[in-house]
Amino acid sequence: DTEVTQTPKHLVMGMTNKKSLKCEQHMGHRAMYWYKQKAKKPPELMFVYSYEKLSINESVPSRFSPECPNSSLLNLHLHALQPEDSALYLCASSQDATGDYYGYTFGSGTRLTVV
Amino acid sequence: AQTVTQSQPEMSVQEAETVTLSCTYDTSESDYYLFWYKQPPSRQMILVIRQEAYKQQNATENRFSVNFQKAAKSFSLKISDSQLGDAAMYFCAYRSHEQGGSEKLVFGKGTKLTVNP
Numbered sequence: 001d002t003e004v005t006q007t008p009k010h011l012v013m014g015m016t017n018k019k020s021l022k023c024e025q026h027m028g029h030r031a032m033y034w035y036k037q038k039a040k041k042p043p044e045l046m047f048v049y050s051y052e053k054l055s056i057n058e059s060v061p062s063r064f065s066p067e068c069p070n071s072s073l074l075n076l077h078l079h080a081l082q083p084e085d086s087a088l089y090l091c092a093s094s095q096d097a098t099g100d101y102y103g104y105t106f107g108s109g110t111r112l113t114v115v
Numbered sequence: 116a117q118t119v120t121q122s123q124p125e126m127s128v129q130e131a132e133t134v135t136l137s138c139t140y141d142t143s144e145s146d147y148y149l150f151w152y153k154q155p156p157s158r159q160m161i162l163v164i165r166q167e168a169y170k171q172q173n174a175t176e177n178r179f180s181v182n183f184q185k186a187a188k189s190f191s192l193k194i195s196d197s198q199l200g201d202a203a204m205y206f207c208a209y210r211s212h213e214q215g216g217s218e219k220l221v222f223g224k225g226t227k228l229t230v231n232p
Contacts, residue, residue, distance in 0.1 A: 031218070033219070040204075040225075040227075041224070041225075042206055042222035042223065042224055042225055043160070043206075043220075043222055045219050045220075048218075048219060056219060088158060090160065092160075094218070101148055101165075101167075101210070102162070102165065103148065103150045103152075103162050103165055103208075103210070103220070104160075104162070104220060105162075106152075106159060106160035106161075107159070108157070108158060108159040109158050109159070111158075
């Protein structure tokens, strides 16, 4: 399995809702990432988990809450979002720094619309 | 902090022709990786090609090749025999090492490539 699977593919939520985005990989990668991408812009890093521990948090608002239950799963919990949070949310994984490095494997993203 | 610059917001090429996308970067590190990612309208980021900075030889992957100029900090992507399926947003990226061994990709702003039939 050489994929990163993200669910759901599309999500519409109200500003008072609580929802979660899910990301899964079975490549044995030990680092996982959440990126936010607005239209026609590059991805912006939100969080990095390395060996299931949060290692980078790029000053993301607390209405975004990441969780890494195990080395294969990464969740992003959403609460009280704002319309400006509407974006494509990309999950990615990479192997740790042993051996050859092949970059990230990305999921196909969750298109989030906050109404 | 590392930065990646793509100076061409949009490019176009005729089918079967060759096109070169530019990328420059700024870093004080001596060992690093550089990547080109493709993002078609289907939105999944797909790795096109990677280059290890310590390797002198330019990476190639079928119709895709890079011109890596380490001293000039330049990393351009050449697409030969362009196909309609090559139309996408192309992002140049640099692998940045953070304290504690964590890493992240630093992306350029992207170049939108149109392929004309």
